[in-house]
Amino acid sequence: MPYTAELKKLIKIVEKTRPARVERKKKGQEFPTIPLDEREKILKKYHPDFKSGSRRKIRVGPNKGYAISHEVVDILEARSRVDPNKIDLSRVDYQTDILIIGGGGAGAAAALLAQQHGAKVLLATKLRLGDANTMMAEGGIQAATKRGKDSPYYHYLDVMGGGHFVNDPKLVKTLVLEAPKVMGWLEDLGAMFSKLPDGTLKTMHGGGTSRKRMHYAGDITGAEIMRTLRDEVKNRPTDIKVLEFSTAIELILTDQGQCAGALFYNLETEEYFVVKAKATVLATGGSGRLHIQDFMTTNHYGATGDGLVLGYRAGVKLKFLHTVQYHPTGAVFPEQAEGLLITEKFRGAGANLVNVDAEQFVYEREPRDVEAAAIIRECSPDVGKGVPTPTGKFGVWLDSPMIDMLRGPGTVRSEFPGKDILFRRYDIDISQEPMLVHPTLHYQNGGLEINERCETSLPGLFAAGEVSGGVHGENRLMGNSLLDVTTFGRIAGLNATLYAKRKSLKGKLTLDHVRKYHRALARAGVKTDRIAPMILPDYSNPEVRKKQLTTQYQGTLR
Amino acid sequence: MVAQRKGKKRTEQTGKQSEGKKNLVPIFIMGQKYMVPDSLTIQKAMEYAGYQLVRGCGCRGGICGACGTVFRMPDSYRVEVGLACQTVVKPNMYLAQIPFFPANKAIYDIEKLSPTGEVVAKLYPEVFKCVGCNVCTKSCPMDIDVMEYVARAIRGDVAGVAELSFDCVMCGLCAARCPAEEAQYNFAILCRRLYGKYLAPRAKHLAERIREIEENRFEQSLQTLMDADEKTLKELYKQREIEPIMAEEDWTPEDNSFV
Ligand SMILES: Cc1cc2nc3c(=O)[nH]c(=O)nc-3n(C[C@H](O)[C@H](O)[C@H](O)COP(=O)(O)OP(=O)(O)OC[C@H]3O[C@@H](n4cnc5c(N)ncnc54)[C@H](O)[C@@H]3O)c2cc1C
Ligand code: SF4
Ligand code: SF4
Ligand code: FES
Numbered sequence: 001m002p003y004t005a006e007l008k009k010l011i012k013i014v015e016k017t018r019p020a021r022v023e024r025k026k027k028g029q030e031f032p033t034i035p036l037d038e039r040e041k042i043l044k045k046y047h048p049d050f051k052s053g054s055r056r057k058i059r060v061g062p063n064k065g066y067a068i069s070h071e072v073v074d075i076l077e078a079r080s081r082v083d084p085n086k087i088d089l090s091r092v093d094y095q096t097d098i099l100i101i102g103g104g105g106a107g108a109a110a111a112l113l114a115q116q117h118g119a120k121v122l123l124a125t126k127l128r129l130g131d132a133n134t135m136m137a138e139g140g141i142q143a144a145t146k147r148g149k150d151s152p153y154y155h156y157l158d159v160m161g162g163g164h165f166v167n168d169p170k171l172v173k174t175l176v177l178e179a180p181k182v183m184g185w186l187e188d189l190g191a192m193f194s195k196l197p198d199g200t201l202k203t204m205h206g207g208g209t210s211r212k213r214m215h216y217a218g219d220i221t222g223a224e225i226m227r228t229l230r231d232e233v234k235n236r237p238t239d240i241k242v243l244e245f246s247t248a249i250e251l252i253l254t255d256q257g258q259c260a261g262a263l264f265y266n267l268e269t270e271e272y273f274v275v276k277a278k279a280t281v282l283a284t285g286g287s288g289r290l291h292i293q294d295f296m297t298t299n300h301y302g303a304t305g306d307g308l309v310l311g312y313r314a315g316v317k318l319k320f321l322h323t324v325q326y327h328p329t330g331a332v333f334p335e336q337a338e339g340l341l342i343t344e345k346f347r348g349a350g351a352n353l354v355n356v357d358a359e360q361f362v363y364e365r366e367p368r369d370v371e372a373a374a375i376i377r378e379c380s381p382d383v384g385k386g387v388p389t390p391t392g393k394f395g396v397w398l399d400s401p402m403i404d405m406l407r408g409p410g411t412v413r414s415e416f417p418g419k420d421i422l423f424r425r426y427d428i429d430i431s432q433e434p435m436l437v438h439p440t441l442h443y444q445n446g447g448l449e450i451n452e453r454c455e456t457s458l459p460g461l462f463a464a465g466e467v468s469g470g471v472h473g474e475n476r477l478m479g480n481s482l483l484d485v486t487t488f489g490r491i492a493g494l495n496a497t498l499y500a501k502r503k504s505l506k507g508k509l510t511l512d513h514v515r516k517y518h519r520a521l522a523r524a525g526v527k528t529d530r531i532a533p534m535i536l537p538d539y540s541n542p543e544v545r546k547k548q549l550t551t552q553y554q555g556t557l558r
Numbered sequence: 559m560v561a562q563r564k565g566k567k568r569t570e571q572t573g574k575q576s577e578g579k580k581n582l583v584p585i586f587i588m589g590q591k592y593m594v595p596d597s598l599t600i601q602k603a604m605e606y607a608g609y610q611l612v613r614g615c616g617c618r619g620g621i622c623g624a625c626g627t628v629f630r631m632p633d634s635y636r637v638e639v640g641l642a643c644q645t646v647v648k649p650n651m652y653l654a655q656i657p658f659f660p661a662n663k664a665i666y667d668i669e670k671l672s673p674t675g676e677v678v679a680k681l682y683p684e685v686f687k688c689v690g691c692n693v694c695t696k697s698c699p700m701d702i703d704v705m706e707y708v709a710r711a712i713r714g715d716v717a718g719v720a721e722l723s724f725d726c727v728m729c730g731l732c733a734a735r736c737p738a739e740e741a742q743y744n745f746a747i748l749c750r751r752l753y754g755k756y757l758a759p760r761a762k763h764l765a766e767r768i769r770e771i772e773e774n775r776f777e778q779s780l781q782t783l784m785d786a787d788e789k790t791l792k793e794l795y796k797q798r799e800i801e802p803i804m805a806e807e808d809w810t811p812e813d814n815s816f817v
Binding site: 036127130131150156160161170181184189193199201205218223267302335336406418538540545 | 597599602605606607609610611612613615616617618619620621622624644645663665666667701720724725727728747748750751752753754755756758759760761762763764765766767768770771776779780783784788791792794795796798799800801802804805807809811814816817
């Protein structure tokens with residue numbers, strides 16, 4: 001769908017103010033940033049996290065009383081997919097040293113490190129290996145690699161500031177110190193980062209960075225990292241066994257309280273099977289497909305927050321789940337691309353955000369929550385300067401043509417090949433026409449509590465990546481998540497292996513924690529037929545469903 | 559959530575109720591006719607028709623390569639291909655998904671390879687079987703000149719393969735249609751990794767920075783931050799100097815005590 005005639009008219013206005021805006025950008029005259037105390041006000045008034053009625057308290061489990069999004073509480077206050085009494089745990093289908101649940105960046109990194117330290121690994125994942133949010137990351141990965149202008153010190157400050165100063169300091173320290181090493185590791189594995197002719201890694205700004213420290217591989221940084229890690233995992237088949245279309249349903253414990261593996265569901269044959277492991281790494285990623293507050297999302301199909309459910313039922317605490325990250329710029333046009341992420345790099349490269357009157361209204365590199373809130377404010381009735389879309393929504397313009405004017409013709413095409421081709425499919429040339437954007441559900445800021453060794457409170461259970469919470473505090477900065485998953489994925493793989501060597505499993509396998517959780521639900525008066533983990537979202541047609549007279553759905557799954 | 563939301567119609571990606579009238583067009587999924595809104599992608603159209611996708615659906619955003627699809631229009635003998643999550647339905651199209659293709663993947667230890675054409679030829683001897691039919695290029699949803707990178711592989715130009723294939727989403731459509739049974743995307747990633755590891759100039763600043771970290775050069779400055787109270791931290795945060803967006807690579811901050 002090319003732009004409609006109405007939108008084309010509005011684009012003309014953007015074109016009018018563009019030359020002056022380019023000039024200002026060239027001179028370094030930026031739109032003023034929002035002061036810290038002012039930030040808070042905007043967030044309170046416009047950020048979806050603060051919308052009244054958008055949260056409720058969890059009634060069971062280790063975080064009883066903690067108020068988070070309804071959609072997350074819904075999956076936590078839900079029953080298991082299985083009746084624990086029906087599962088025969090004496091029949092073990094797979095036995096391994098390390099079980100890794102989830103085949104994204106964190107899972108793959110954990111698998112490689114575990115294997116490297118001598119463990120036999122089983123990596124089981126819901127869809128295909130690499131069907132994950134990691135694959136979708138575009139913008140880049142932060143690391144303070146530039147001597148003379150940057151250091152882990154500034155990276156630390158930026159992470160804390162972005163996260164509202166409540167991040168876990170030990171996790172942040174680990175993140176910023178490991179960052180350059182992770183970059184070295186990836187370079188060694190052959191990931192093709194964008195470089196200058198002398199080998200210097202190209203870097204850019206991202207929201208909330210004080211130095212240009214966002215490393216990238218074209219505009220498909222996550223895909224480059226993911227496909228490299230996936231290739232390497234597949235190159236070690238004797239030690240790393242990969243099971244695809246295998247979804248973890250529950251963790252399995254020993255009666256002595258250790259994690260001993262997990263119960264899985266084969267999405268294709270629909271059978272359940274038992275994996276016994278000396279140590280387990282949860283790396284199931286985020287939860288965008290829960291569509292919190294009915295927001296559109298950037299996340300992959302399997303991002304349904306399963307790991308939160310598994311860990312929580314087994315007694316692991318949640319942290320920082322009360323904030324959700326909305327990416328400031330998701331596409332709202334054309335309809336087919338709705339929700340898709342338009343990377344922050346566009347703003348890092350110089351594109352302005354402008355309203356329907358083609359005026360700037362916000363500095364382009366505020367932290368994400370602030371940036372998103374400012375866009376929502378612009379589109380709200382209070383200001384009323386959103387650009388109306390044909391589907392009745394509002395957005396603002398992201399003025400990508402500025403980039404070619406600032407950095408030379410062809411820059412958009414060479415630096416953003418992925419988005420270039422995507423929009424060309426819809427007859428939109430983003431080096432000539434701006435994009436229409438609005439905040440979209442993007443990232444689960446919090447998750448299961450871990451320490452800097454990726455240990456959870458459950459012995460034998462490690463967690464890494466988007467499923468965990470703490471390092472980003474209340475708000476993650478762009479580029480720190482790819483860094484998080486590679487850094488802590490590696491640490492989890494290593495520490496799980498050390499644990500497996502040190503400790504042996506004692507006692508009988510059990511799903512007693514699930515029985516207990518069910519009892520706790522009943523005690524708390526939660527009467528529900530909800531089932532979790534969700535596994536896949538439900539996008540089937542309700543009209544068709546009504547006619548499926550003999551079909552049974554368990555939760556969202558047929 | 560599941561129970562509460564049952565029966566509520568969502569348009570995918572948005573989670574919002576869909577409104578307005580739809581213009582329905584016929585499509586043929588594996589030969590069966592269904593009426594679907596003409597604005598949907600093939601992926602969403604299949605869901606609209608009643609499918610619950612397990613295979614053939616990953617990122618829903620054109621980057622994971624899970625949703626390779628072949629289709630044909632009734633007035634043509636030509637077989638076309640595309641990504642189901644990116645291709646909008648066309649009236650009367652006949653389609654089927656190819657979510658998996660069993661292409662050959664060589665197993666190797668990247669540490670022990672050299673970045674040469676011989677290595678590629680040894681691991682993937684089939685590259686020489688290319689007959690130059692150009693079907694792969696015509697099939698590629700990412701507009702990659704696949705035949706050209708195959709030719710580069712034959713010539714032993716590892717860097718050329720790496721560069722030309724950079725946008726590959728490994729959907730397998732090229733391999734599925736190749737008469738010579740090539741595994742284009744698998745030797746392409748081999749070349750990219752060889753290039754990234756051995757041929758691209760190494761980042762010297764990175765190696766030096768890693769050495770500094772191993773020498774514990776930042777321990778002390780980080781410790782002061784970890785010990786600082788929130789007020790001090792906020793002050794330091796506010797005062798930190800911001801590198802200007804148009805600054806050149808050699809920009810340095812005024813205060814260089816912590817770099
Ligand atoms: C569109 C987009 C763009 C982004 N851009 C950036 C960026 O530029 N920079 C940045 O730093 N970050 C970015 N991010 C964030 C970042 O990509 C993710 O947060 C990160 O990659 C998460 O990695 P992960 O390994 O924790 O989870 P994922 O990569 O999502 O992997 C989780 C895996 O677990 C599997 N899984 C889930 N549940 C189960 C289960 N029950 N059983 C078995 N397997 C299961 C999933 O299928 C998946 O394979 C972006 C995210 C998105 C969506
Ligand atoms: S080169 Fe082949 S595998 Fe890669 S995107 Fe193109 S058709 Fe798909
Ligand atoms: S389809 Fe196969 S044979 Fe034809 S040009 Fe491509 S690689 Fe060569
Ligand atoms: S679903 Fe990932 S490319 Fe289509």
